[in-house]
Amino acid sequence: MPNDPTEMRFSPLHEAHLASGAKMVLFSGWQMPVSFDGIKEEHIAVRTHAGLFDVSHMGQIEVEGPGALAFLQRLLTNDVALMEIGGAQYSCLLNDDAGVIDDLITYRLGGDRYLVVTNAGNHEADLIQFGKVARDFDVYVRDAASRYAMLAVQGPNARRIVAGQLRIELPPRMGVIPQQIGRRPALVCGTGYTGEDGVEIMLDPEIAPAIWAELVDAGVVPCGLGARDTLRLEVCFPLHGNDLSESIDPVTAGLGWACSEQTGFIGSDKVAVFRANGTDERLVPFEIEGDGIARGGNPVISGEETVGEVTSGTWSPSLENGIGFALIRSDLAEPGTAIEIDVRGKRRPARVSSKPLYSKKR
Amino acid sequence: MSEPSYPEDLRYHPEHDWARIEGDEATLGVTWYAQDSLGEVVFYEGPEVGSSVVKDEPYAEVESVKAVSDVVAPLSGEVIEVNPDLSDAPEAVNTDPYGTGWLIRIRLSDPAEADALMDSAAYSASLE
Known part of the structure; x- marks a missing residue:
């Protein structure tokens, strides 16, 4: 139940x-x-x-059966066939419009046995999508979150x-x-x-x-x-619910690397178009220059125009300044681009960064 | 400080602010409860000397890693001094909220406003 x-x-x-x-x-x-x-x-x-x-709080879904690989290829954006037994892989789960229902790690536990780890807030939605698609495959799907x-x-x-x-x-x-x-x-x-x-x-x-x-x-x-x-x-890992949602596609989210359109996953036709034509917006990391801590929902400004919105913002204990992700107009997504963030009425200068914001080598 | 503390010589506002009243001046800050709820303060932005603060109205922002919070004035007056050390060491708000973590000093415009504030016992009881 x-x-x-x-x-x-x-x-x-x-x-x-x-x-x-x-x-x-x-x-x-x-x-x-x-x-x-x-x-x-x-x-x-x-x-x-x-x-x-x-x-x-993370959820688990077990997938098992002769149709497991074909089933997961249909659901997940990455090429599941590349995963060996004992391997793990990052993927998105998309709706028909290529909106991100969830982002997931899949583990291959055996020849035709997989375990998918879900985000707590999306576990039920994932189960619904898994269940809907499972009808067409020789596969057994089980909610294993409570185990x-x-x-x-x-x-x-x-x-x-x-x-x-x-x-x-x-x-x-x-x-x-x-x-x-x-x-x-x-x-x-x-x-x-x-x-x-x-x-x-x-x-x-x-x-x-x-x-x-x-x-x-x-x-x-x-x-x-x-x-x-x-x-x-x-380290610029997006969080579903903040940076990812069903109204954003993986190309916009910078997750094109986790999509293999040739596998024919749900949404792959849309992803192929976005990859070829580009998207209006991009999810980019940014760093505040000087004082201020941006928070989710703060408007991103370029000149006098609002060009996007902060999706996650915090203070970085390693870099000791404000950092975050913002969804901004694609023409401003290049690392190094100067932007401003409206933090509760104060314009804070910031810069689009490359990923990751923090690395050991830095 | 890791244990709750509400000094007897201070007056308290329900929005978790304190005032140390000395004649027609007062030093203001946030209470142990406020800093504990907020977590480590990493950024503080206060008012300018010469500006006015109004009782029950926000006059500053303190930010922790997780969230931003308004600081509400327990009394009205003109800002005569701001804590100069907080921009470099905002964590003083956590480690010493009633000492080196003070926020501003004001000249009171209406000292009678203090009658509406709570003493230590009443404020402590309000947190139960």
Whole structure:
């Protein structure tokens, strides 16, 4: 039976978060920690050491059967056939007009067995689209969200600590290894949303609190969704709901690299046209020059004209200034272009940047 | 500071601001509760010396990583001093909200307005 989407959801780590004094926030219907000891400290812990995130709000959909590959090729924008067993791949899920229903990571667990990780706020919409398309394929689709807690351990020391503490086999970057954690089946994935090396672990909700505590004891710093947001923005990973939506296509969003039109996915005809002809707008990263922090919804100005809107804006703990994503007119999307952002009535000078805004080499 | 604290010598506004009244002048800032709710302050923009602030009206913005928040004046008056250290070290609002994290000093235009403010006990009770 489908879950009531208006119902408040709780992570299997909810009690542990409350006990640790985390500040909680409502995110896509889930009560999740926004910070433990402060967003800045947590952010820097991930960039320099290792941070631990509860991402149990993320959903999972299992896809299995002889038609699994053909089914996923129809749904997902990337070329799923390129993924080997034990591999992982980023994709968009589009509607008929090439609007982004969700952006997803798919793991190939076996010959015709895949697991797709969804954004919490889109899980139900994804299931509907998966279910609709599944009718035409010899495939079995199952909502597996309640079967997994999900932890992300991210940072330069993350892999070393996880391997030593949990005594598990580590996958390569963009790989997955099914194995046991706490004598229960688990998936250890070489993926993340911070720009740092690390792993994401999908595991039995019942043992999640013990594993969380073990990793914290081993020195991994608990981090909330606040730091997750500043980390992902510094490395220019879009967030669905802010930077991506059903009213934006992947070419506009700068995700053309994750689209293989020759596979014939839903929306591929539109994507091919956008790629060939260009789009009116582009999603670009920007950096504020000087004071001010742009926030989602702030107008982007060029000359005296409004030319776009900030979709995500925050203060970057690594760069120590305001950064974000903006959807702006394509002729202004070139990195280096000077723009202004209207931050609550004050014009703040900013510049379109190249991706990523932050990198270790910088 | 990590534990709540509401000094007895201050007067409090329900929008989580404090005033230290000394004769016809007052120093203003935000309370422990305000800075804790906001998180680490990374940017502060205050008014200019010589401008006026009006009781119950916003006069400054403090921004944390996550959000921006207006600072509301607990009393009316003319700005006679702004904390010069906050542009370089806005985190003082978190670490020392009643000391080095003060925001502005004003000359009161109507000292009687202070009668409407809460004392420490009343403000603490309002947070329960």
